[in-house]
Amino acid sequence: MSENALGDFLRARRSGLRPEDVGMASYGVRRVAGLRREEVAVLAGVNADYYTRLEQGRERHPSAQVLDALGRALHLDADALAHAYRLAGTAPADRPAPRRDAVSPSLRQLMDGYPNTPAFVINGTLDILARNALADALYSPFDPADNLARMTFLDPAGRHFFVRWEWSAQAVVANLRQTAGLDPDNPRLRELVETLTDQSPEFAALWQAHTVRGKTREAKQLDHPDVGPLTLTYQAFDVRDAPGQQLVIYHAEPASPSAQALSLLAPLNATRRQPTRPQHP
Template identity: 70%
Template sequence: MTDNHLGEFLRARRAALCPQDVGMASYGVRRVAGLRREEVAVLAGVNADYYTRLEQGRERRPSAQVLDALGRALRLDPDAYAHLHQLAGTTPSNHLVHTTDRVSPALRQLIDGYPGTPAFVIDRTLDVLAANTLAEALHSPFEKADNLARMAFLDPAGRQFYTRWNHTAEAIVSHLRQAAGLDPDNPRLRELVHTLTESSADFTRLWNTHAVRGKSQDAKHLLHPDVGPVTLTYQTFEVRAAPGQQLVIYQAEPDSPSARALRLLDTMHVTSHQNAV
């Protein structure tokens, strides 16, 4: 059995593409399926002999930059791109991971399938991309439930809604710092950080600590003007089909005052919408 796993992977992915897939004209008689080695080398901007050595296993230490270029040339999706780097023993960059603000219909259907608990989708900059009815009702004290960082730091409702505001603020800024490391050229992130540093001394102070922490799970202590105190735990899940998106699900302890508050909030929200029709 060969140990040339990187070369085998490159050959297989090259064979899965045809010139039309990558916008190249086809010429000559092709004895095997897929792109020629020379074509992959041109697309990646590397020397054809060097690429041949990679496939043959005579070169086993390509740089991360070369692998990024090969990933683009071979049209690798995020999972295949990460696998390419793993085979070569390098750390993936994020050049091929594109965040999208479009939430798929299947994901929207999923969050709507949680009628008794708030569920919503965010991106790396904490923009709220989609939310179910209960999540909308929970965040109704805010003027706009559009971005968790803006809501906490710039909306007057933020300091009353988040009863542990300092803890929430630190977590938000740490998340944005992590996002800046993952996607430093993100124009939306730059715009958001600029707005927050211009408008909030608290944000600027926390941003300058350079603390980094991803959003995973924690407790939320909230005060909703319509139903009173609500204590929730949350879990976040990476959306594999849309890198950069996260599904956030809040949950109250069963049969607790917070669970009853959520049910009341849901009823009030539905009734208000019915009355508005």
């Protein structure tokens, strides 16, 4: 690997941009492709000599603010900017990723491709954005099955459905606290916390404990009114093209009582959802 990796990266990205790409007028004879160093410095609002030292490797540790400015000037996407931070050995500035609650059609198709296991998508505030048929059946005791925190603390079904209710409640609050640190100005989080604090003393007490934790892989112990006890493990995957979304997939041990109970859920739920035919005399 080059000893001047950051400089090589900046030079390559500069050469890939034309003045018209960044809204600048082109002037004079250009001996090399792309923008001039002086033009990048102007776009980023940094000293031209300082930028030259960056490319030449005489300055190797720009601040996060300088890297952000260069990222805007060079039209770096999120992956390219993160790469520049790594090359510079600089910690990225804390910034919330843009929120997006729409679940892509391709992800919905992927979830539907798991007919034998519950799969659903949540955001940082634990809103359930999409779910497959078996997840729909799993959460059928809740009305509505819209947000895991609300379902845990405010829906009467939660106390029975989550066998280890106290543990589930602590986990939910710790997840929300993590979101509060990553995205403190999230209006949906503020609204949810206010509602839960007003309506649930248990939530209010746990929220004041300031416990922070992301999703773990500990087994879920559930009690479904239609099929009885369920012990499920799960995996949570970040959705790469939608920052803040997670795909959660539950899994039962093959040939276990929980697996047999899961296999009964989908047809039960489908039967329940069939419209009732009118009775004619």
